[in-house]
Amino acid sequence: MLGFAGTREWVEAQSVTGTFTTIRRWTFLALHVILFVTPWIPVGGHPAVLVDIPHRQVFAFGNVYTAADTIFLLIIVLFLAFSLFFFTSLFGRLWCGYACPQTVFLEAWIRPIEQWIEGDRSRRLRRQRQGPSFDVAWRRAVKWLAFAIVAVVVAMAFVSYFAGARDLWTGKGGPVEYAIVAAFGAVFFLDFAWFREQFCNYLCPYARFQGALTDDQTIQVTYFPARGEPRGGKNAGEEGRCIDCGKCVVVCPQGIDIRDGFQLECIACSRCIDACTGVMPQLGHASLVGYSSLVEMQGGRRPRFLRPRTLAYAALLVGLVVVGAGMARNRVPFEVTVNRAPGSLFTVDGDGAVRNTFLLKITSNEPQPGPVTYTVLVDGLPGAEVIVPPFTLRPSESHTAPLIVRLPALDTVARTMPFRVHVTAPSGEVTVEATFKTGAAVGE
Numbered sequence: 001m002l003g004f005a006g007t008r009e010w011v012e013a014q015s016v017t018g019t020f021t022t023i024r025r026w027t028f029l030a031l032h033v034i035l036f037v038t039p040w041i042p043v044g045g046h047p048a049v050l051v052d053i054p055h056r057q058v059f060a061f062g063n064v065y066t067a068a069d070t071i072f073l074l075i076i077v078l079f080l081a082f083s084l085f086f087f088t089s090l091f092g093r094l095w096c097g098y099a100c101p102q103t104v105f106l107e108a109w110i111r112p113i114e115q116w117i118e119g120d121r122s123r124r125l126r127r128q129r130q131g132p133s134f135d136v137a138w139r140r141a142v143k144w145l146a147f148a149i150v151a152v153v154v155a156m157a158f159v160s161y162f163a164g165a166r167d168l169w170t171g172k173g174g175p176v177e178y179a180i181v182a183a184f185g186a187v188f189f190l191d192f193a194w195f196r197e198q199f200c201n202y203l204c205p206y207a208r209f210q211g212a213l214t215d216d217q218t219i220q221v222t223y224f225p226a227r228g229e230p231r232g233g234k235n236a237g238e239e240g241r242c243i244d245c246g247k248c249v250v251v252c253p254q255g256i257d258i259r260d261g262f263q264l265e266c267i268a269c270s271r272c273i274d275a276c277t278g279v280m281p282q283l284g285h286a287s288l289v290g291y292s293s294l295v296e297m298q299g300g301r302r303p304r305f306l307r308p309r310t311l312a313y314a315a316l317l318v319g320l321v322v323v324g325a326g327m328a329r330n331r332v333p334f335e336v337t338v339n340r341a342p343g344s345l346f347t348v349d350g351d352g353a354v355r356n357t358f359l360l361k362i363t364s365n366e367p368q369p370g371p372v373t374y375t376v377l378v379d380g381l382p383g384a385e386v387i388v389p390p391f392t393l394r395p396s397e398s399h400t401a402p403l404i405v406r407l408p409a410l411d412t413v414a415r416t417m418p419f420r421v422h423v424t425a426p427s428g429e430v431t432v433e434a435t436f437k438t439g440a441a442v443g444e
């Protein structure tokens with residue numbers, strides 16, 4: 001534990017095996033596959049997920065999103081936030097223990113590497129007590145080198161979502177992209193080599209509002225004092241079964257003792273459950289650490305999953321899914337703007353017809369690679385003659401062309417006449433409102 005005043009107490013967590021450790025390893029493997037493989041999967045000529053910041057585009061599983069689709073980003077962020085609230089209210093800090101990148105990389109890479117090079121906890125502590133030596137120095141140097149390699153690989157994986165995996169990993173990325181990799185790699189290295197559990201304890205905002213997200217029905221990693229206390233393992237009955245072996249403490253990556261009750265530092269990694277499960281069954285008892293809720297511990301009642309806060313979060317999640325799906329269904333993969341040509345209200349042609357000139361801009365966000373032809377129609381101006389060149393665009397292309405609307409003078413009865421421009425493509429239709437300035441204004 002910390003801290004900042006210069007009294008950091010290094011946490012040397014002992015390795016552990018057990019059911020939850022195995023579940024977590026498989027979870028970490030799945031998350032690694034998702035992280036490293038997704039940017040390599042081509043969908044519609046682009047990576048499955050790519051955030052193209054210079055062109056303000058996001059490619060996601062064959063769809064192209066632009067700044068006009070920011071509402072989807074908002075919906076996704078809200079969905080993720082309420083999912084976190086929902087699962088936290090039900091199962092506590094599942095995210096921290098099983099899916100947070102901080103936990104995943106520390107548990108999947110950093111602690112195994114450390115153990116491989118410097119030995120398990122007892123050896124590391126012995127070396128620390130022995131003080132500086134060549135043995136300590138070379139092991140630390142090799143360990144830090146390995147950490148640096150992991151940090152750069154992880155940074156490359158994250159930056160792949162912004163720079164494109166193929167270019168980045170084959171050395172064809174730009175200097176800015178590699179500079180970002182270096183910056184992220186340096187931050188990750190600092191975290192792996194030094195900051196570690198302090199990130200959860202002092203920087204992570206999620207840990208700070210745990211109290212507001214959980215209640216006495218939330219299932220959390222818990223020590224069962226009714227069976228464990230008083231410690232010593234001397235009692236023959238149902239009580240006092242904790243033999244005070246300290247295994248649940250030495251495996252804790254946060255350096256806390258689960259027997260002290262709920263603590264904000266606990267990331268619900270379940271290592272202490274596996275540790276006690278490795279001890280108690282040998283003595284013929286069930287583990288003294290497990291998943292439970294406060295109501296269960298106090299009165300033996302089962303926790304309720306359906307309660308006001310979980311129902312509220314579930315309703316919000318369902319609402320977001322419905323709204324998001326409806327918007328996605330009606331989303332048209334191209335953008336249209338119609339603006340009056342600068343400095344031109346209207347002109348009267350030689351035949352007396354009134355002419356308005358607009359600038360029509362179409363931007364294609366079509367997912368399919370081939371060219372798409374857009375048809376332009378105008379309605380709301382009976383008898384109007386519309387002159388517009390054909391629009392054929394490839395994905396991500398944008399084109400601006402004059403849209404000329406001519407109306408016979410006899411038909412221009414009002415000073416302004418609203419009308420609509422319809423742009424259609426095989427993927428859908430966009431309608432834009434516009435206003436025709438008429439010759440009636442000439443005499444006023």
Ligand code: SF4
Pocket residue numbers: 221248251252253254255256257258265266267268269270271272273
């Ligand atoms: S107390 Fe247990 S669950 Fe909490 S961080 Fe420590 S080992 Fe993980």
Ligand code: SF4
Pocket residue numbers: 228241242243244245246247248249259275276279280288289
């Ligand atoms: S591992 Fe179990 S028996 Fe050992 S100290 Fe922790 S709670 Fe007690």
